[in-house]
Amino acid sequence: MERIVIVGHSIAGLTCGDTLRQRGFAGELTYIGAEDVPAYPRPSLSKAALLPGAGSDIAPLPSFGEATELLGRRAVSLDTAARTVLLDDTTALPYDGLVIATGSRARRLTDSPREFTLRFLADAQVLRERLLQRPRVSIIGGGPLGMEVASGAVGLGCEVTLLNPGVPLSQHLGPLLGGILAELAAEAGVRILDTLVESVAETDTGMAVTLPSGEVLASDIVFTGIGDDPDVGWLADSGLLIDARLLVDTRQRVLGHPGIVACGDVCWIDGPDGPRRSPVWTSALEQGRIAAGGLLDGDAAPERHHPFYFWTDQWGVNLKVSGTPPREEVAPEVVEGSLEERSFIIRWPEHGAAAALDRRMPVPRLHRLAAGATPR
Ligand SMILES: Cc1cc2nc3c(=O)[nH]c(=O)nc-3n(C[C@H](O)[C@H](O)[C@H](O)COP(=O)(O)OP(=O)(O)OC[C@H]3O[C@@H](n4cnc5c(N)ncnc54)[C@H](O)[C@@H]3O)c2cc1C
Known part of the structure; x- marks a missing residue:
């Protein structure tokens, strides 16, 4: 393989490129990145970037080995027969191996400039600017993003209402952890409303959020955190998508297309369920990492096996989670600290899950606890 093109210049694409170089790939490596800034840690956008006193600078991600970086350029289509990626400046870039790592885009509900979402550095910069003016904010969605932005907005002095059907974060983290973070949010002054949203519209003075009950909430701005959609528009005519999804196998190879792998938020993982x-x-x-092997070594490459890991920072505490906590009420085993103090290491051995709230905890140890190792 002489030429590898990586579309998407963020953590998945960079890790794949770095791994290719570490594995001895000596050919041409070209990144195409739609954002015109070097790759950066996206999770900081809803955490460090919203802290009072934070600047808009986020340290870039390190990368190793020689590569050509075409930043501020977007892939607009893919021709698998000619093995070329077409860019928005009409360049047709040839490849022998292709890595698709274009991530996803935030869903939104309106075209209004008073509706904010958060996916890219540019989004974080405008959101922060606006929050510094202390608007009344309605946050739609009580997932990790909605809750982190709520925490940041409160910290910057905004009046925040968060709308979510059910306890925020409980769908992601289960009722125990979701409940604790929702308590912290309420104590910090967030008004949490257990409701769906019927519609959102811009008014002369701000935004109106209509609830199924008919009640209309007025706010200056809306922040929408209702999930993301994989960025696959540029692949629409490529023949790669199955039911509009980019499906990969256990080695991140795009099904039915040798020489093409995909990694990160853009792809769907094929599995028994x-x-x-x-x-x-x-x-x-x-x-x-796995995609690099899938491209270079095919069936001889290692398969994906990483245990699920997630963290969040909000309300002044850090939460780390390994595995999937039970979605129903199941009392955890407390390994350290206490639930009442909201500072603990807990686990659900039956569910292969463990969590550390407000505790220093190396991630490998959390994974071992989740997998049933004896606590030490
Ligand atoms: C605000 C925020 C906070 C988060 N916090 C956490 C957290 O606390 N913990 C956690 O585990 N995860 C968190 N995540 C999720 C995590 O950041 C993502 O899982 C991760 O960034 C995915 O990496 P990726 O490389 O697949 O895609 P992305 O990081 O989305 O990067 C994709 C890149 O591809 C570019 N691109 C898209 N289309 C094209 C194209 N056609 N041509 C060229 N380039 C293109 C995009 O501009 C982007 O730069 C957070 C996400 C966000 C948005």
């Missing part, structure tokens, strides 16, 4: 995505940072890292 049907296709699923794993749009978190450490999965993107792991998938980038």
Whole structure:
């Protein structure tokens, strides 16, 4: 393989490129990145970047080995027969191996400039600017992003209402952890409303959020954190998508297309329970590493096996989670600290899950606890 093109210049693409170089790939390596800045840690956008006193600078991600970086350029289509990627400046870039790592885009509900979402550095910069003016904010969605932005907005002095059907974060982290973080949010002054949203519209003075009850909430701005969609528009005519999804095997190879791998938030992982995505940072890292092997070594490459890991920073505490905590009420085993103090290491051995809230905890040890190792 002489020429490898990596579309998407963020953690999954960079990890794949770095691994290719570490594995001895000596050919041409070219990154195409739609953002016109060097790759950076995206999770900081809803954490460090929203802290009072934070600057808009985020340290870039390190990368190793020689590569050509075409930043501020977007891939607009793919011709698998000619083996070329077409860029937005009409360049047709030839490849022998292709890595697709274009991540995803935030969903939004309106075209209004008073509706904010958060995916890219540029989004974080405008969001922060606006939050510094202390607007009344309605946050739609009580997932990790909605809750982190709520925490940041409160810290910057905003009046925040968060709308979510059910306890925020409980769908992601189960009722125990979700409940604790929701308590912290309420104590910090967030008004949490257990409701869906019927519609959102811009008014003369701000935004109106209509609830199924008919009640209309007025706010200056809306932040929408209702999930993301894989960035696959540029692949629409490529023949790669199955039911509009980019499906990969256990070595990140795009099904039915030799020489093409995909990694990170953009792809769906084929599995016994049907296709699923794993749009978190450490999965993107792991998938980038595995994709490099899938491209160079085919069936001889290692398969993906990374345990699920997620962290969040909000309300002044850090939470780390290994595995999937139970979605129903199941009392955990407390390994350290206490639930009442909201500072603990706990686990659910039956579910292969463990969590550390407000505790220093090396991630490998958390994984071992989740896998049933004796606590030490
Ligand atoms: C605000 C925020 C906070 C997060 N916090 C956490 C957290 O606390 N913990 C956690 O585990 N995960 C977190 N995540 C998720 C994590 O950041 C993602 O899983 C990870 O960034 C995925 O990496 P990726 O390389 O697949 O995609 P991305 O990081 O999305 O990068 C994709 C890149 O491809 C570029 N691109 C898209 N289309 C094209 C194209 N056609 N041509 C060229 N380039 C293109 C995009 O501009 C982007 O730069 C967070 C995500 C966000 C948005």
